Amino acid sequence: MEPLYKPQGIEELWQQTWEEEGLYAADPDPSRESFVIAHPPPNVTGDLHMGHALQLSLADALVRWQRMKGRNVLFQPGFDHAGIATQNAVEQHLALEGKTRQDLGREAFVERVWEWLHEYGGKIMLQFRRIGASLDYRRERFTMDDAYVRAVMRFFVHLYRKGWIYRANRIINWCPFHQTSLSDLEVVHEQRDDALTYARYPLADGSGHVTIATVRPATMLADVAVAVHPEDERYRELIGKEAIVPFAERRVPIVADARVEMGFGTGALKVTPGHDPMDYEIGRDHDLPELTVIGPDGRMNDEAGELVGLTQAEADERVLAWLKERGQLEKRETHRHSVALCARCERRIEPLISLQWWCRMDELARPAIEALREGRVRFHPESQHRFALRSLEEAPDWNISRQIWWGHQLPVWTCPDGHITVEETDPDACAECGSTELAREQDVLDTWFSAALWPFATLGWPEDTPDLRAFYPGDMNTTARDIIRLWENRMIFAGLELMGDLPFRDVVIHSTVNAADGGRMSKSLGTGLDPMETILHQGADATRYGLLKMSSAQDVRFSYGAIEEGRKLTNKLWNVSRLILANVGGARPEARPRALEERWILARLEATREELERDLASFDFARCVDRLYHLTFDDFCDWYAEAIKPRLYDGDEDARATALAALERLLKLLHPVTPHVTEEIWTNLPARSTRLIVAPWPEPDAAYADAPAGLDRVQEAAEIFRRSGVRVPLEDEERRIFEAVAKPERVASNGDADAEIERLRGEIVRAQQMLANERFVQNAPAKVVEAERDKLARYRRELDALSG
């Protein structure tokens, strides 16, 4: 064993060994209680980023802990087909050849996606392995697997037959590039500068005009009204009159609607239900027609008359020229506002009215809402639970159709008479008229529609499989905040609806790791940090440790120091193991706590075990790694190892046997966080037959719980000695340890007895004052008062010792 621990090579070796020896494998076993995490499937084309790495570190710590505790662990891996993301990636790739997906046609394009995936997809699972995530990689699933597709079809048909799926014209977010609708959650907003045009709409009775403000003059062609606020004094007279829309020269009513903001622009709004979500709402409430002048390609359509085929920018110019010519262009000013962009291609969203498939949410969400209210499933932290619940309660109907090519095509067929047939597999004939001329719906399902089935479709549902019976329901799931509504909530209601049970009990919402400057980590901004880099340099163990340390707050800045701390921990552990292993002779691990420091370290290990279990059970990973650090550095290395060194060298059999036993225990406690270095040291322990990964987690043990007060006294004595140079009286046993660890010859000169005496006197006065305060003594908890009395006694003792 080299003095410097080098994770490179060792980590890969163990990852390979664990997997090859089947130690990640999960098989149904009715005799054992299961522990199941269906890990969030990354995009099939994705690369490991910090979010994944944090998520894996967290889940794997739990998984390894539970595996050691004897649970039958299933840690489920797999990929999501990620409809738009993947299609976008392949389209970008095609663009290099100067081709579009339309050039290929649907069938050839989908074929191309599969080819592309075989070449570039799935690489992320190698990175999952490299961080040491103990997933059962044999069970890798893909949302486009044949079996999974059947599950998706079953889900759709199930919802359809319940009458919860319907088709309707609504205004939706349309991406002109991807030529698809997007859910609100797939749209991002960005601040942009636009020109705000003030245009005059003449009143039909010739009594003047009303001026509106717009950033999209071209949409005037689809205006069907002008709206003002009902309480706006300026326009009260105008309500009920008619205005003439420029360019279109159409008479439209002037209506009153409270959604108009009086303070914005002129306080008068052009109403364009076909091309603006709020106008759409206003239009519906006022029974206004819905005109559409922009087509799915983002250009002006047939309804735009002479402007047909123009881009919106061109059409804007034409309308502006028209206004200017007639003196109806009042002014233009710069206006900064947020615009909707496609989350994938960052092109502007076109709000369009379009025929889409929807899933009603009221009945589907109800059992999920109940489950959250009753706490049968819990989001952590609590604030996110409230958010998840509110999101379910307010969930609007779900737009489940997408007009892209890569995904699960809707299992809906239409005959020439327009009858609709919905079946899981290709039907032979129309269910209504028997026609055999059936055309399948072109739309595919929202990616999250299939993802909602992940916890059970991966286990073989809708078949009744042994896997499903053994591993459903699962235990926990973990994601980032923004996935709560997209995925977590949907898994919950899908599980309740289809399986009759919750997919998990706990959802851990982990922190977002930001770049070191506090901004978002983003590949395109170059602020992204690649976890594979830190794995390569500091090791997977150090990376896991560091990320867990960063997992506490809602948002944290990436801290290189946290990873470095993890690396130092592995190195420290490595070296203290060297010390013990080089000096135990032929001893076998056995707790023979004869000496004070032995009873003490065993008690510390036992106390920490208990604390760690509490931390892990409450998903407080940051506290957990903090404890492990102090246990290893302060307790195990600084005190215990220093104290027993002389006895190890002397060949004291009790010290040797106990040191091995203590080290074993330390390795077990550390394994969930730093699996590789602990397993490596474990194999160097004498007479090991099992791997640490499956070694039993320490049970509560009374023999380890005996915490002597003596060592604490030694520590105190050393503290006083260091500060003051004055020795305090110690028992012989205590003195032996004191001599081993206090190193008096090098610290005596630094002491300052007077300052220490001064400090102690101050403390004594303070404590006396507090104890003299009746209200304190009466009102403070008994424990606090007692602690204060203890302190006073201790300070007096120390002062006596000092002033001799």
Add this chain to the structure above:
RNA sequence: GGGCGCAUAGCUCAGCGGGAGAGCGCCCGCUUCACACGCGGGAGGUCCCUGGUUCGAUCCCAGGUGCGCCCACCA
């Protein structure tokens, strides 16, 4: 416009009603036979501001300021 979170040492963060902490960085001293990626010592802080509750507030409450994130239909 709503919702959530954060403000503690130069940096990253713990602590959260009675002594202000860790890691890194910095300064000083140590090639001590596990580890110089180490060991020992040290400097460094109106715990964001203002009020309130309390015998006592970094901690609880209210307001303010600054920052971050999420959501939302501002033309």
